[in-house]
Every structure is written in C-alpha cells, then in structure tokens.
Amino acid sequence: xxxxxxxxxxxxxxxxxxxxxxxxxxxxxxxxxxxxxxxxxxxxxxxxxxxxxxxxxxxxxxxxxxxxxxxxxxxxxxxxxxxxxxxxxxxxxxxxxxxxxxxxxxxxxxxxxxxxxxxxxxxxxxxxxxxxxxxxxxxxxxxxxxxxxxxxxxxxx
Amino acid sequence: xxxxxxxxxxxxxxxxxxxxxxxxxxxxxxxxxxxxxxxxxxxxxxxxxxxxxxxxxxxxxxxxxxxxxxxxxxxxxxxxxxxxxxxxxxxxxxxxxxxxxxxxxxxxxxxxxxxxxxxxxxxxxxxxxxxxxxxxxxxxx
Numbered sequence: 001x002x003x004x005x006x007x008x009x010x011x012x013x014x015x016x017x018x019x020x021x022x023x024x025x026x027x028x029x030x031x032x033x034x035x036x037x038x039x040x041x042x043x044x045x046x047x048x049x050x051x052x053x054x055x056x057x058x059x060x061x062x063x064x065x066x067x068x069x070x071x072x073x074x075x076x077x078x079x080x081x082x083x084x085x086x087x088x089x090x091x092x093x094x095x096x097x098x099x100x101x102x103x104x105x106x107x108x109x110x111x112x113x114x115x116x117x118x119x120x121x122x123x124x125x126x127x128x129x130x131x132x133x134x135x136x137x138x139x140x141x142x143x144x145x146x147x148x149x150x151x152x153x154x155x156x157x
Numbered sequence: 158x159x160x161x162x163x164x165x166x167x168x169x170x171x172x173x174x175x176x177x178x179x180x181x182x183x184x185x186x187x188x189x190x191x192x193x194x195x196x197x198x199x200x201x202x203x204x205x206x207x208x209x210x211x212x213x214x215x216x217x218x219x220x221x222x223x224x225x226x227x228x229x230x231x232x233x234x235x236x237x238x239x240x241x242x243x244x245x246x247x248x249x250x251x252x253x254x255x256x257x258x259x260x261x262x263x264x265x266x267x268x269x270x271x272x273x274x275x276x277x278x279x280x281x282x283x284x285x286x287x288x289x290x291x292x293x294x295x296x297x298x
Contacts, residue, residue: 015177018177019173019176019177019180022177022180022181022183022184023176023180025180025184026180026183026184026187029184029187029188029191030187033187033191036218037215038215038216038217038218038221038223038263038291038293039213039214039215039216039293039294040209040213040214040216040263040264040291040292040293040294041209041212041213041214041291041292041294042214042216042261042289042290042291043290043291043292044288044289044290045279045282045283045288045289045290046283046288047283047286047288048280048283048284048286049283071272089210126272126276127272128271128272128273128276129271129272129273130271130272131268131269131270131271131272132207132226132266132267132268132269132270132271132272132274132275133207133208133268133269134272135272135275136207136208136209136268136292136294137207137208137209139292140209140210140211140212140294141210143212144211144212146212153279155276155279155280155283
C-alpha cells in the first residue's frame with residue numbers, strides 16, 4: 001500500500017503591524033481622555049438637628065468662646081452683634097486671627113487643663129438669598145486656621 | 158592617477174521588535190489608571206465655580222460623589238435631577254455611603270446660586286449622615 005505523507009503547512013501570523021495598532025489605540029485613549037480633577041475646600045457638616053439633640057446638651061457660649069459670622073444678602077458680614085459691612089480678604093484674616101487670640105487668652109486663664117486647648121468656635125450663618133460664593137469665601141478663610149479653630153456651618157432655617 | 162576609494166555604506170538598523178510590547182504596556186497603563194466619569198454632562202462648568210485663595214485640597218474621585226447645583230437651582234446627581242422635597246437625595250447618598258465608607262460629597266455649584274439651594278441639599282446630607290463635604294472651587298490667580 002502506498003502511504004502518502006501529508007505536507008505540513010506553515011502557519012504564520014503577520015505581527016508586523018501590532019505595534020502600529022497598539023499606538024493607534026494609545027493615541028485614541030490619550031486624545032479622548034478628559035482629566036477631571038476634583039479639588040475644593042473640605043469641611044464637615046454638623047449632625048442633623050434631631051440626632052444632635054439626642055446626643056448633646058445645650059450650653060450657652062459667650063463671645064469669647066464663639067464668633068457668629070452672619071453673611072447678609074448683599075455679601076456684607078455681620079460679626080456677632082456688630083453692624084454688617086464688607087470685609088476684604090486681609091480684614092477677614094485679621095478678624096479671624098483676633099478672635100482666635102481672644103480665645104487663646106481665655107484659655108491661659110483656665111484652671112482646668114482639659115479646657116485649656118479649647119478652640120474658638122466660628123458659626124457661619126448665611127442668608128438664604130446670599131450668593132453661594134460669599135459663603136465659600138468665608139469658609140475658605142476659616143479653613144486656613146483649621147488647627148486653631150472649630151468651624152460650624154449653620155443649616156438652620 | 159589618483160586611486161578612488163569607494164566608501165563602504167554602513168547599514169543602519171533600528172530594532173523594532175519591542176515596539177509593540179512598549180505600546181501595549183503604555184496602553185495597559187492608561188486603561189488601568191483611567192477612572193470613568195459617571196456623569197455625561199458637566200452641568201456646571203469649572204469657570205463658574207466659586208473662587209478660593211488657599212486651602213484647596215484634592216479629592217480622590219474613587220471616594221467622592223458629586224452633586225451639581227446649577228444657577229437655576231437644579232440639583233443633579235449622576236445626571237438625574239433630584240429634589241429636596243422628597244427622599245431622593247438621602248437615598249442616593251446613603252447608597253453611595255454603603256459602597257464607599259469614606260465618602261466625600263463634592264458640591265459643584267455655580268458661584269451665583271442662592272445659598273438657600275445649597276443649604277437645602279446640605280440638610281439632606283445631614284439627614285443621610287454623609288457630612289464630609291467639599292466645595293469645589295477654582296483657584297484665585
């Protein structure tokens with residue numbers, strides 16, 4: 001019987017263009033990617049009023065312990081019970097620093113060592129009709145002194 | 158008679174075998190490091206963000222949720238309009254907080270928006286107990 005040998009065919013995949021294809025894909029990804037960096041001013045909101053009432057007791061704070069910053073509709077700032085007026089960036093910084101130092105002075109007189117490191121509390125209350133930009137501006141300045149002050153953003157109606 | 162010598166031409170040969178590998182490595186890097194934005198539209202453009210001088214911190218996209226509030230006081234989360242009058246914001250944020258325990262809620266708000274709109278959303282965030290917020294800003298030049 002005559003046995004015929006099968007001829008083996010060579011399998012050959014052309015790979016010369018692989019690099020070109022990959023580079024085309026890279027160019028596509030690079031040109032369509034849109035970098036979206038998130039950056040902003042970080043703060044922590046207070047607990048919801050109903051939760052807070054369950055867990056805390058109310059205490060009365062004096063002006064030396066708490067500064068109330070009220071942003072008016074026209075962007076003016078009312079500090080505690082003073083007349084509202086416009087504050088420049090440098091004036092705002094000075095005001096915050098003065099208040100922090102006032103609290104530090106009070107701490108020096110404190111006899112209880114646990115209370116000596118209490119920070120000045122800044123309560124930011126914004127008029128509902130005021131611009132969001134004004135609130136962020138004040139919070140941005142306050143966050144500079146985050147280590148020496150507590151910031152509370154009021155959401156109370 | 159001068160003898161003219163022919164210069165031997167040297168063959169320049171750049172090995173291109175590894176080009177494909179390099180390209181695929183680059184491709185893999187881009188594919189792995191890309192985080193896709195969940196929303197299809199930037200409802201508030203970056204140049205409408207409020208200004209901040211300092212204290213601008215970066216937020217990881219993997220640990221954040223974005224709330225858009227337009228100047229017309231439309232509230233959008235993941236392209237869906239939400240209302241402060243129902244529980245949709247609370248539900249959406251609680252669902253995200255379950256996925257990401259260190260969730261930070263980023264406000265992308267037009268700087269001229271009335272504070273009331275932002276305050277109402279913040280109250281909803283307090284209800285949802287997702288209280289770490291970031292006010293996205295553009296740096297003052």
